[in-house]
Amino acid sequence: MFSSQRSPRQESSSPISFRLGGLDAEGTLVNLSSSGALFRFDAALPFGPEAVGQIVVFTAWFDVGPLLKSPATAIRYFEEPDSKLLAVRYLQDEASSV
16 A cells, blocks of 8 residues: 655554634544644534645643644545544644655
8 A cells, every 4th residue: 555654653542622614623643643643533523624735733742752744734534433533644744845
């Protein structure tokens, strides 16, 4: 399977809070790297594929160290039966790769 990850990922299961589309929500960090992160949130939250391209701001997190940055741009959206996931890229990395 093709992987578009540019940076090594660190697995995590830390609870996070984030803001997307003017709504504050809770989720769980799945993994993170120096360029982005993947997090999971409840399937009942009103976020879908339209979240891709929007700004995500991490407002709180627990025990993930200095790698987590804020804000970020949603770059991928995934659905699972009981949850949804967003992959994000930190904004400063996007600016430097243009």
